[in-house]
Amino acid sequence: xxxxxxxxxxxxxxxxxxxxxxxxxxxxxxxxxxxxxxxxxxxxxxxxxxxxxxxxxxxxxxxxxxxxx
Numbered sequence: 508x509x510x511x512x513x514x515x516x517x518x519x520x521x522x523x524x525x526x527x528x529x530x531x532x533x534x535x536x537x538x539x540x541x542x543x544x545x546x547x548x549x550x551x552x553x554x555x556x557x558x559x560x561x562x563x564x565x566x567x568x569x570x571x572x573x574x575x576x
């Protein structure tokens with residue numbers, strides 16, 4: 508049996524494949540490698556004000572997850 512080309516599969520197709528073939532570590536790694544498409548993205552801070560804003564965002568995110576700094 509030949510494996511499908513994971514890079515040509517949509518995220519939804521790959522997820523369905525993994526649910527049907529839970530022992531396929533290569534497919535799982537392919538899905539993990541794609542990351543989360545719903546995560547927010549932030550621009551690189553270019554000014555001191557941008558840097559302060561980024562620090563506040565990170566402090567809020569760390570505080571909301573319950574993790575210690």
